[in-house]
Structure formats: C-alpha cells, structure tokens
Amino acid sequence: MSIPILKFDAVIVGAGGAGLRSAIQLSEAGLKTAVLSKVFPTRSHTVAAQGGVAASLGNSEEDHWTWHMYDTVKGSDWLGDQDAIEFMCKKANEVVVELEHYGMPFDRTDNGKIYQRPFGGHMSNFGEKPVRRSCAAADRTGHAMLHAMYQRNVKANTQFFVEWMALDLIRDEEGHVLGVTAMEMETGQVVIFHARATIFATGGAGRIYYSSTNAFINTGDGLGMAARAGIPLEDMEFWQFHPTGVAGAGVLITEGVRGEGGILRNSDKERFMERYAPNAKDLASRDVVSRAMATEIKEGRGCGPNKDYVLLDITHLDPATIMKRLPGIHEIGIQFAGVDCLKEPLPVVPTCHYQMGGIPTHFSGRVVMPQNGDVNAVVPGFYAGGECACASVHGANRLGTNSLLDLLVFGKSAGDSAVEDLKSGRAHRDLPKDVSDKTLARISALDNRKGGANVNETRLAMQRTMQDHAGVFRFSDMLKEGVEKILEVEKAARQLEIKDKSMAWNTARTEALEMENLIEVAKATMISAEARKESRGAHVRDDAPDTAEFPNGRNDAVWHKHTMFSPVDNAITYKPVNMQPLTVDTVALKTRLY
Amino acid sequence: MERKDYERLRWRCIRRGLLEVDIALTRFLDDGFDKLNEDQQQAFVELADMEDHDLWHLISGQADIDDDRLAAIVELLRKS
Numbered sequence: 001m002s003i004p005i006l007k008f009d010a011v012i013v014g015a016g017g018a019g020l021r022s023a024i025q026l027s028e029a030g031l032k033t034a035v036l037s038k039v040f041p042t043r044s045h046t047v048a049a050q051g052g053v054a055a056s057l058g059n060s061e062e063d064h065w066t067w068h069m070y071d072t073v074k075g076s077d078w079l080g081d082q083d084a085i086e087f088m089c090k091k092a093n094e095v096v097v098e099l100e101h102y103g104m105p106f107d108r109t110d111n112g113k114i115y116q117r118p119f120g121g122h123m124s125n126f127g128e129k130p131v132r133r134s135c136a137a138a139d140r141t142g143h144a145m146l147h148a149m150y151q152r153n154v155k156a157n158t159q160f161f162v163e164w165m166a167l168d169l170i171r172d173e174e175g176h177v178l179g180v181t182a183m184e185m186e187t188g189q190v191v192i193f194h195a196r197a198t199i200f201a202t203g204g205a206g207r208i209y210y211s212s213t214n215a216f217i218n219t220g221d222g223l224g225m226a227a228r229a230g231i232p233l234e235d236m237e238f239w240q241f242h243p244t245g246v247a248g249a250g251v252l253i254t255e256g257v258r259g260e261g262g263i264l265r266n267s268d269k270e271r272f273m274e275r276y277a278p279n280a281k282d283l284a285s286r287d288v289v290s291r292a293m294a295t296e297i298k299e300g301r302g303c304g305p306n307k308d309y310v311l312l313d314i315t316h317l318d319p320a321t322i323m324k325r326l327p328g329i330h331e332i333g334i335q336f337a338g339v340d341c342l343k344e345p346l347p348v349v350p351t352c353h354y355q356m357g358g359i360p361t362h363f364s365g366r367v368v369m370p371q372n373g374d375v376n377a378v379v380p381g382f383y384a385g386g387e388c389a390c391a392s393v394h395g396a397n398r399l400g401t402n403s404l405l406d407l408l409v410f411g412k413s414a415g416d417s418a419v420e421d422l423k424s425g426r427a428h429r430d431l432p433k434d435v436s437d438k439t440l441a442r443i444s445a446l447d448n449r450k451g452g453a454n455v456n457e458t459r460l461a462m463q464r465t466m467q468d469h470a471g472v473f474r475f476s477d478m479l480k481e482g483v484e485k486i487l488e489v490e491k492a493a494r495q496l497e498i499k500d501k502s503m504a505w506n507t508a509r510t511e512a513l514e515m516e517n518l519i520e521v522a523k524a525t526m527i528s529a530e531a532r533k534e535s536r537g538a539h540v541r542d543d544a545p546d547t548a549e550f551p552n553g554r555n556d557a558v559w560h561k562h563t564m565f566s567p568v569d570n571a572i573t574y575k576p577v578n579m580q581p582l583t584v585d586t587v588a589l590k591t592r593l594y
Numbered sequence: 595m596e597r598k599d600y601e602r603l604r605w606r607c608i609r610r611g612l613l614e615v616d617i618a619l620t621r622f623l624d625d626g627f628d629k630l631n632e633d634q635q636q637a638f639v640e641l642a643d644m645e646d647h648d649l650w651h652l653i654s655g656q657a658d659i660d661d662d663r664l665a666a667i668v669e670l671l672r673k674s
Binding site (some may be wrong): 043140328502 | 601611616617646647653661
C-alpha cells in the first residue's frame, strides 16, 4: 500500500506551549516546519495554566536566578539535574521578555513593568522568605501565551496540520529518528512526515488516573510513541497530585475552600484531619492532607458505594460567604458532583495534576538514552520539550509556575538545537522499507479484530488500577498487586476492538489509538513506583516513613538516582542525578523542609 | 446532521483544553444534543467553537451572552 510522504525540515508533534515555542525557532530560522496537533493550537491543555510563569526579573523586589535555582532543586527533592535547572532558571528572564515582545499581555505594575506575584515554594535568598517571581496575565496566562505564540508562528509561516494525530515514531536501524506517521482525522488517511528533525511536545498523560485535573486530550501520545520505538521513560513514578478534585470528575476544588473553613470528613462523618494534623487540621499542607485522605480510603472509611472518596463539608458556612468568597464552587458542585454544596458535602479525592517524568532529554532538548555504555547518548534527530520530556528539572516534585517556564525554555532550546544540527548538515536519511508497516498493522488490527476488548472498559480498568494502586500515597502491597493488575490491563489494551470502521472522523479509532499510548505510560508508572523503595517528593510510600535515619523517608545512599524504564522488556535501570551545575556550586543534598 | 459533521463536532467537544468544558460538552452530546432541532444544533456548534475559558464562564454562570439563541443552549448545558 502506498502511503503519501510529506517532506519537511522539521516536524513538531503537539501545538501547546512547548510545540509552539519550538516552532518559532525553526520557522524564524527559515526551516520548513510542520506542527501536528489533535486540536486547534489554542485549545491545547496549556490553556488551563493560570498561575503564571516563574522568572527572577526582580521587578517588585530583589531576586536572583540562583535563588530560583535553589528553590527548584529543593522542590525536586534533589532529584532534578542541576545543570538543567541552572540552564532553565538562568534563561527564564530571556524567554519571558521574548514572550512580552510577541505580544503577551502580562499584568503590569504602576510603572509599566511586568507585575510579579508570590507563589508556593519560590523564596528569596536561598529559602529565607517568599518572593514575588510569578509573571501572569490575569487568570488566563496559558491562554494568552498560546495566542501570542500562535500568532508569531503564523507570521513565521509555520505549517499547521490541525486535527491530525501522530501515530508512530520512525526510527531507522541505526536509531536515527526520521519523522512520524500520522493520521488526518477528517479522512482517516495515514501519511508519513519525513523530517530531518522530529520534536515531541505532546504534553502529559494525566488521563492514566481515574481522577485527574488533566483535560481528556492528555493521553501521553509522545510517550507512547517513544516507548513503542524502544526509547526508555525516565522517573515515571513521580506524579503531582492535588488533594481536592471532585470525585469522578477530577475538576479542581481550590484550596481556598478549606481556607474558608471547609472540613474533610470520612464515612463516619468524622473530621479525620484532627488525627493526622492536630494543629493545622484541614489546613495542613497538600501532601499531608492527600496522604490522610488516601489512608482513610484505604482503611475502608471512604464514602459512596465504592468507598473511594471523602467529603468536603462547607454546609456549616454562611451561604452568602460561600457565594462571595468562593465564586464558582457552588456551580462546580452542581455541574460535576450533582451536589448543592450549601446543603450537602462535596465528594473529593486526591487528584492527579502533573507528570514530572517523561522522555529523557538533555537540557539542549535533545533526547538521550543509555547506549553502548553511555547513559546519556543522543538519539540523533529526536528532540522533546514540555511536560512530555524529562530534562530533568522537576525531579521528584514540581514547583508551581515552573511548568510554563519549562515549556518556554526547553521548547526554545529543542528548537535551537534542531536548527543547529540541521545547519550543521543533518540531511534527510532514507526511510526504512517497512516505514509504515507497524502503524498500518495497528490500524488494521483495530479495524478487523472481533471479540476484542472494549476501549472505554479497558481505559476505566487502567484508571481505577492506577488510582487505587499508585495514587498519591503508596502502599507496598498495593503496588505489588498493581503491577500484576496493570499487566493484565495491558493484555486487554493490546486487543482492542472498535465497532465503527469508517474512515472519516472515526473518533472510536482515535480513542483506541490514544488508549494504546496511555497504557505504555501507566505500565511505566506502576513498575517504576513499585521499584523505588523510598519516599521522595511526590512519591510517598507507607514502608518508607519519616525517621531520624531517613528524614521524610528519603534514602539518598541507595535511591538518589533517576529511574529508566525500558518499555521493550519492562526492565528498570538507573542513572545518576547530575549534581554539577554549569557555572555555580552544587546545591548540596539536605533534608527538604518547608 | 450528517454523520461526518456530527463526528467532527464530537471530536471538537471531547478534546478541549479545559477539563470542565470536556465534561460539560461530552455529557450534553451523549444526552441532550439529539433532542435539539436543526437551529438549536447549529447554535450548539457555534458555542462549541468558542474559546474554552469563555465557554466555561457561560456554563458556570460567571458570564452572560446577549444572543438569545445561544443563551437558550447555554441554559440547557447548565442543566444537563
């Protein structure tokens, strides 16, 4: 079967913040650049980012990139690579000012500078006191960012392929990446994008969890494609959770609800936080509250028919106060929980929010993997940035506002590296003879299989397994069981069946293809989490508690290293954390205390 | 509505930037859209074309819309 081939200098998969930022570098360098996106670029999940972007501009008070670097290393629980963290924090001012020049409507101070506000974990003078470092555009920072960068790309003649889904990475026998196969949704036509540089900016995979704040689009397509092409996934056990998402929906309930007096209760109506945090109670930190909620559910005191959530009660508060101080909460309760929160408590559960791990990259944006004794050997022709990539700057936990910074800095850096490599003479390499065989076989199997697994049921089984066995607080017995269960789900995910066989706009087929990506991420997460027998950052285990010998359950002597999950054989290896910054002294290991 | 047009609309409803909009539109497509007449379906298509934040502000009652045709569909979305 003859498949059309489109030839570009560069193909970028994903048109969120990282993809758009990469594309600017390539198109403005005069390179023929294609950007593929499942949706119109301004509907990418970056649109949901509200908090702002971190940069030590020092517009409101003294600040310095070395302080930002210290905060990021500490936030990462010392798992972040310090060369990459220095690179990102040092570049922050430059990428924010560039964005301003692209037309980003940042909030302003009275004297016209970019207004900056404080954000959790960002401190001045190496952890001394909070600093105003976040640059925002009202509560629509991500939205404004996408619009500014999309316009810039239109001006630079970037070619957008909207409502196209990339299906598989093309690698030749020597391991070079030569582009992707992709499907146009409107026709169902599969096309080869043959490129000299391939950049992944596909975002996270938060939909592996039952409760997730991520939009439905976050199906880990880049990670799935990388895994199928034999590229390992790094630090996949680290996922950031928010304590209060609406059970069953994932929509966030702001921490302000507990701030205004909201109380968490279990199935006995008990205010259980009094047992876990006698002083702070419901206002304890995110991780303490999340862990308490998970423990209540695990010990059978959850609510509802499946005993899988707890209740957030604000019925004792003055309705006028709720409507005035917590706008939108009443409507969220009605829309997503079917509950009038003035009269009944809201069902809530710790909810997946952000993926710290991903496709292993150098801070230049080049994808790296262990080869021939080099743990960081470059995969020629392949680059990644944003949430799908692991540079690693977030390590075991991400600071708020560092995600938008990540996608700007590493989107740009991946673009710059691709430009450099192409200008140094990297040519189009010959496509392998079987270039599209695997993709066509996958589609054909979906179209022809009878008696296979249902996509929705398989996705639900995966999401339940991940939520119950590798959630915000992890139990060793549950993790072991989780590995067996997710491998069972994987068998079903390899045997999906769809009823709709049509070519045009076949959303059933697209969702099945997304499911094949999600399962790669779910499996990597569960196996990596089971293997790491310590607590660090967002990965917290019941059998690695806070002790004098191991504060916060962290065991640096054994576990201060990155996990590398090999999708080929489900094996795990490790690689050292880079503790050597580019120009400054190492931020030495110490206990992470706030 | 032609199957192809419906499936295109479906994709544009089930893959949004904001989770809140994903859920609200998917739910309505699954239970409500079929009951609309042709003009109402067209109004829904226009709403689905809006930016995520603007649409969510309408659905969550934090903003109003002047166009009566669209406002009527927003009301149905709020109740679905």
